[in-house]
Amino acid sequence: xxxxxxxxxxxxxxxxxxxxxxxxxxxxxxxxxxxxxxxxxxxxxxxxxxxxxxxxxxxxxxxxxxxxxxxxxxxxxxxxxxxxxxxxxxxxxxxxxxxxxxxxxxxxxxxxxxxxxxxxxxxxxxxxxxxxxxxxxxxxxxxxxxxxxxxxxxxxxxxxxxxxxxxxxxxxxxxxxxxxxxxxxxxxxxxxxxxxxxxxxxxxxxxxxxxxxxxxxxxxxxxxxxxxxxxxxxxxxxxxxxxxxxxxxxxxxxxxxxxxxxxxxxxxxxxxxxxxxxxxxxxxxxxxxxxxxxxxxxxxxxxxxxxxxxxxxxxxxxxxxxxxxxxxxxxxxxxxxxxxxxxxxxxxxxxxxxxxxxxxxxxxxx
Amino acid sequence: xxxxxxxxxxxxxxxxxxxxxxxxxxxxxxxxxxxxxxxxxxxxxxxxxxxxxxxxxxxxxxxxxxxxxxxxxxxxxxxxxxxxxxxxxxxxxxxxxxxxxxxxxxxxxxxxxxxxxxxxxxxxxxxxxxxxxxxxxxxxxxxxxxxxxxxxxxxxxxxxxxxxxxxxxxxxxxxxxxxxxxxxxxxxxxxxxxxxxxxxxxxxxxxxxxxxxxxxxxxxxxxxxxxxxxxxxxxxxxxxxxxxxxxxxxxxxxxxxxxxxxxxxxxxxxxxxxxxxxxxxxxxxxxxxxxxxxxxxxxxxxxxxxxxxxxxxxxxxxxxxxxxxxxxxxxxxxxxxxxxxxxxxxxxxxxxxxxxxxxxxxxxxxxxxxxxxxxxxxxxxxxxxxxxxxxxxxxxxxxxxxxxxxxxxxxxxxxxxxxxxxxxxxxxxxxxxxxxxxxxxxxxxxxxxxxxxxxxxxxxxxxxxxxxxxxxxxxxxxxxxxxxxxxxxxxxxxxxxxxxxxxxxxxxxxxxxxxxxxxxxxxxxxxxxxxxxxxxxxxxxxxxxxxxxxxxxxxxxxxxxxxxxxxxxxxxxxxxxxxxxxxxxxxxxxxxxxxxxxxxxxxxxxxxxxxxxxxxxxxxxxxxxxxx
Numbered sequence: 001x002x003x004x005x006x007x008x009x010x011x012x013x014x015x016x017x018x019x020x021x022x023x024x025x026x027x028x029x030x031x032x033x034x035x036x037x038x039x040x041x042x043x044x045x046x047x048x049x050x051x052x053x054x055x056x057x058x059x060x061x062x063x064x065x066x067x068x069x070x071x072x073x074x075x076x077x078x079x080x081x082x083x084x085x086x087x088x089x090x091x092x093x094x095x096x097x098x099x100x101x102x103x104x105x106x107x108x109x110x111x112x113x114x115x116x117x118x119x120x121x122x123x124x125x126x127x128x129x130x131x132x133x134x135x136x137x138x139x140x141x142x143x144x145x146x147x148x149x150x151x152x153x154x155x156x157x158x159x160x161x162x163x164x165x166x167x168x169x170x171x172x173x174x175x176x177x178x179x180x181x182x183x184x185x186x187x188x189x190x191x192x193x194x195x196x197x198x199x200x201x202x203x204x205x206x207x208x209x210x211x212x213x214x215x216x217x218x219x220x221x222x223x224x225x226x227x228x229x230x231x232x233x234x235x236x237x238x239x240x241x242x243x244x245x246x247x248x249x250x251x252x253x254x255x256x257x258x259x260x261x262x263x264x265x266x267x268x269x270x271x272x273x274x275x276x277x278x279x280x281x282x283x284x285x286x287x288x289x290x291x292x293x294x295x296x297x298x299x300x301x302x303x304x305x306x307x308x309x310x311x312x313x314x315x316x317x318x319x320x321x322x323x324x325x326x327x328x329x330x331x332x333x334x335x336x337x338x339x340x341x342x343x344x345x346x347x348x349x350x351x352x353x354x355x356x357x358x359x360x361x362x363x364x365x366x
Numbered sequence: 367x368x369x370x371x372x373x374x375x376x377x378x379x380x381x382x383x384x385x386x387x388x389x390x391x392x393x394x395x396x397x398x399x400x401x402x403x404x405x406x407x408x409x410x411x412x413x414x415x416x417x418x419x420x421x422x423x424x425x426x427x428x429x430x431x432x433x434x435x436x437x438x439x440x441x442x443x444x445x446x447x448x449x450x451x452x453x454x455x456x457x458x459x460x461x462x463x464x465x466x467x468x469x470x471x472x473x474x475x476x477x478x479x480x481x482x483x484x485x486x487x488x489x490x491x492x493x494x495x496x497x498x499x500x501x502x503x504x505x506x507x508x509x510x511x512x513x514x515x516x517x518x519x520x521x522x523x524x525x526x527x528x529x530x531x532x533x534x535x536x537x538x539x540x541x542x543x544x545x546x547x548x549x550x551x552x553x554x555x556x557x558x559x560x561x562x563x564x565x566x567x568x569x570x571x572x573x574x575x576x577x578x579x580x581x582x583x584x585x586x587x588x589x590x591x592x593x594x595x596x597x598x599x600x601x602x603x604x605x606x607x608x609x610x611x612x613x614x615x616x617x618x619x620x621x622x623x624x625x626x627x628x629x630x631x632x633x634x635x636x637x638x639x640x641x642x643x644x645x646x647x648x649x650x651x652x653x654x655x656x657x658x659x660x661x662x663x664x665x666x667x668x669x670x671x672x673x674x675x676x677x678x679x680x681x682x683x684x685x686x687x688x689x690x691x692x693x694x695x696x697x698x699x700x701x702x703x704x705x706x707x708x709x710x711x712x713x714x715x716x717x718x719x720x721x722x723x724x725x726x727x728x729x730x731x732x733x734x735x736x737x738x739x740x741x742x743x744x745x746x747x748x749x750x751x752x753x754x755x756x757x758x759x760x761x762x763x764x765x766x767x768x769x770x771x772x773x774x775x776x777x778x779x780x781x782x783x784x785x786x787x788x789x790x791x792x793x794x795x796x797x798x799x800x801x802x803x804x805x806x807x808x809x810x811x812x813x814x815x816x817x818x819x820x821x822x823x824x825x826x827x828x829x830x831x832x833x834x835x836x837x838x839x840x841x842x843x844x845x846x847x848x849x850x851x852x853x854x855x856x857x858x859x860x861x862x863x864x865x866x867x868x869x870x871x872x873x874x875x876x877x878x879x880x881x882x883x884x885x886x887x888x889x890x891x892x893x894x895x896x897x898x899x900x901x902x903x904x905x906x907x908x909x910x911x912x913x914x915x916x917x918x919x920x921x922x923x924x925x926x927x928x929x930x931x932x933x934x935x936x937x938x939x940x941x942x943x944x945x946x947x948x949x950x951x952x953x954x955x956x957x958x959x960x961x962x963x964x965x966x967x968x969x970x971x972x973x974x975x976x977x978x979x980x981x982x983x984x985x986x987x988x989x990x991x992x993x994x
Contacts, residue, residue, distance in 0.1 A: 170385065173381060173385075174378050174381050174382070174385075176378070230418075232403060232411065233411050233414045233415050233418060234415070235400065235403045235404060235411070236403040236404060236407050236408055236410065236411025236412070236414075236415075237408065237411040237412040237414070237415035238404050238408070239404055239405070239408040239412065240404060240405055240408070249415055249416075249418070249419045249584075250415050250418065250419075253418075253419050253584070253585070253586040253592065254586050255415075255418050255419070255586075269400065269403075269404060273404060274400055274401060274404040274405055277397070277400045277404070278397060278400075281393050281396055281397060281400075282393070284393070285389060285390065285393040288386075288389045289386055289389065289390075292382055292383075292385055292386045292389070295377070295382055296377060296379055296382050296383075298377060299375075300375045301375055301376075301377065304377050304378075304382075308382070308385070311385070315389060315392075319392050319396070322396045322399075322400075323396065323399070326396075326399045326400060326402075326403055328399055
């Protein structure tokens with residue numbers, strides 16, 4: 001048994017996959033923006049990755065048990081931050097999501113909430129001393145999750161709000177949800193969807209439209225349906241081998257919406273073809289499987305829940321983003337981890353990986 | 367160690383493995399989705415991607431010219447430039463507007479108005495701030511390329527009518543295609559296309575329109591042109607040759623000057639229209655550029671209806687010209703002996719009503735009846751023939767029906783009959799009405815082109831010639847309504863007398879040396895005697911003259927109408943001049959008459975337009991422009 005966690009115990013395989021995905025992302029950001037007014041974006045993304053790596057190292061130093069000890073404090077901090085952003089937050093594109101920081105950087109608070117929910121729910125599941133979750137346990141779980149979900153929905157940011165839910169669902173599954181509860185939950189979901197549908201008028205106009213558009217994209221080719229259609233055209237026209245780096249007309253001429261960020265997979269699919277998509281999706285699969293492997297090897301349940309919290313968020317991102325690009329999901333603004341351009345999102349991925357490293361480093365430590 | 371970590375630490379390996387399998391399943395699902403788009407449907411999406419980035423703009427094909435029968439240009443097209451304003455940096459460019467307004471001679475209001483109107487259009491689409499650029503305008507734009515980059519030139523093809531108002535009603539005009547037309551022929555028309563709207567421009571639109579080419583450009587998602595691709599050149603429209611003789615047309619035009627009315631001159635063997643006049647008229651050049659809605663509305667309500675082609679659309683009482691039909695009916699039907707005579711005391715009473723004549727003609731036979739145009743003679747002929755027999759011959763000679771001339775909007779005129787009375791008036795025909803019809807009054811109406819064809823048919827033994835303006839017209843129908851030689855001889859001798867005998871209605875004033883010029887005058891009242899008496903003043907009648915030469919199997923027939931001329935004999939000189947010009951040309955010594963002082967001026971400036979004259983406008987002309 002070793003006495004101290006060592007950097008050599010980082011998951012270097014996992015980091016190699018992360019490096020590969022990040023490199024592909026940087027290249028595609030370059031390809032998408034080099035001929036436009038946004039040229040040079042790849043350097044900014046590199047900088048964010050650098051900041052993320054530093055954050056990853058820092059967060060891996062603090063024993064995750066210490067972090068879990070502070071879960072109630074972190075939770076309250078997170079909720080207050082979300083309330084603050086609703087009151088004094090910075091509005092961009094009709095949503096209040098940012099708190100201005102020093103040096104001209106704006107912090108997207110909901111990204112921090114993602115980290116916090118991982119820690120809080122890991123702590124919560126560890127506290128449940130049994131393998132059978134009671135209805136009361138599930139009620140508490142729902143409350144813990146839905147308060148931040150509601151606050152993020154108010155920003156409004158449907159995408160990020162949704163991202164918190166799988167942490168609770170996967171956690172509940174691992175903690176041993178009873179089949180009948182799962183069945184009831186599923187049933188409730190089936191009933192809730194039409195109710196939620198009838199309540200959709202309470203959503204923001206742009207969210208309603210996104211759902212409308214998702215269901216009937218052909219009716220609105222110049223408006224919101226335009227994005228989905230253009231993304232599909234980009235993907236479909238890429239063909240098996242792709243049009244070549246920097247040669248996708250949909251991408252280069254700007255038909256793909258936010259081609260360097262949310263729709264970067266469409267840009268890649270056009271230029272690198274089905275082959276390129278295979279490589280990327282298999283890398284993501286590798287990432288997920290490697291994360292699950294880390295969970296399996298965790299020293300305790302707390303560590304496992306932390307890793308699986310990270311896994312469920314990243315997996316959800318990949319699934320929803322890829323499905324959106326090919327028109328299987330509505331446009332919700334969920335980026336593709338490590339590839340989409342974006343400071344807060346990239347930083348979150350590395351910080352969450354820091355949590356994973358944290359758990360891994362300490363699996364032999366007593 | 368915190369107390370919450372001491373519980374059972376067994377990791378649920380099975381459930382974690384399940385999560386792994388689920389991940390594999392989802393990735394496979396996603397790959398299937400990508401496969402469907404990128405492999406199964408890749409051709410479809412490649413096609414859409416192509417359409418996305420390629421914008422085609424038409425290269426307008428010039429319309430084919432219209433030439434006269436000798437190949438002289440009546441209508442053509444010319445390349446012209448429109449001045450465009452690019453609106454990419456409108457706010458920034460606003461400070462240059464003063465220079466632009468001054469340089470191009472447009473007002474500040476006009477420019478601001480146009481920018482305001484185009485506000486909702488996509489920004490990358492430039493607006494046309496001056497549809498027709500002058501040489502100075504082009505020079506201005508070219509010399510300011512560097513400091514006024516927001517200005518650009520666009521080549522367009524414009525219609526040019528070098529003779530302006532001459533032949534305008536026959537030629538018609540062009541204009542932007544209507545939404546109705548686009549809906550009807552979506553493959554042929556695109557919004558903004560210039561098509562023939564009236565006259566020959568409309569009738570032969572397909573022959574002369576040509577095929578537009580296209581310029582293909584790669585554009586980005588906001589429509590900015592990145593580079594141009596191959597051009598497909600436009601195929602210019604084919605020119606068409608008309609039967610019009612520019613010289614005869616000019617002679618007729620000059621004679622008409624400011625008069626109101628119409629003229630049709632035809633080759634009496636073939637039906638080729640040699641000249642066609644309609645007054646008042648308009649300048650089709652006014653429509654070739656841009657016409658404001660206000661101008662349109664104005665023209666719509668113009669009581670002078672300059673857009674009406676009176677040669678084929680004015681349905682008016684033919685007056686005494688109709689006596690030729692009566693004479694033909696009398697001789698052909700043999701219901702009345704050819705040597706039938708009547709004593710004319712200057713008026714006669716039928717069915718208890720007094721009908722007037724111009725003079726007391728005394729003893730009148732058929733020849734004198736035609737030559738002196740004795741109403742009393744033909745009142746009696748009409749009474750003896752009855753309305754249906756008159757209608758039979760009038761219809762046989764082509765009245766009351768379209769001649770089939772190759773112009774849109776031809777009217778039918780009207781030949782009343784007993785059946786017509788019952789159908790339209792819902793009462794039996796009053797025999798008294800036959801008396802009015804006998805001298806071309808009452809319900810009977812005809813267009814100038816119908817009367818020209820009718821007279822030609824009587825003179826050539828009963829062949830109805832097909833009036834047409836296209837030199838190479840095909841499928842022309844010559845309708846036969848055989849007349850006996852004796853009938854032709856007697857009636858045409860009468861028409862010769864009108865021109866050449868001392869007691870003819872033209873009193874020898876239009877006699878032509880060495881030319882067998884004949885014809886018939888007509889003076890049609892536009893109101894009844896009763897109304898004239900009630901109004902207490904005389905209303906000027908419409909004057910007609912239909913002339914032929916030579917009198918039998920004629921070469922040329924000319925029908926002329928001058929509204930408000932007062933007397934048919936006042937119209938005869940116009941016809942004479944056209945006939946004389948025709949023979950002068952044949953003899954090779956034609957000389958253009960000196961232009962009259964008033965040439966080119968029209969009583970009412972053409973200020974607006976209607977594509978097809980409305981029913982009420984047609985009706986107002988048919989009823990003979992009822993003026994107070």
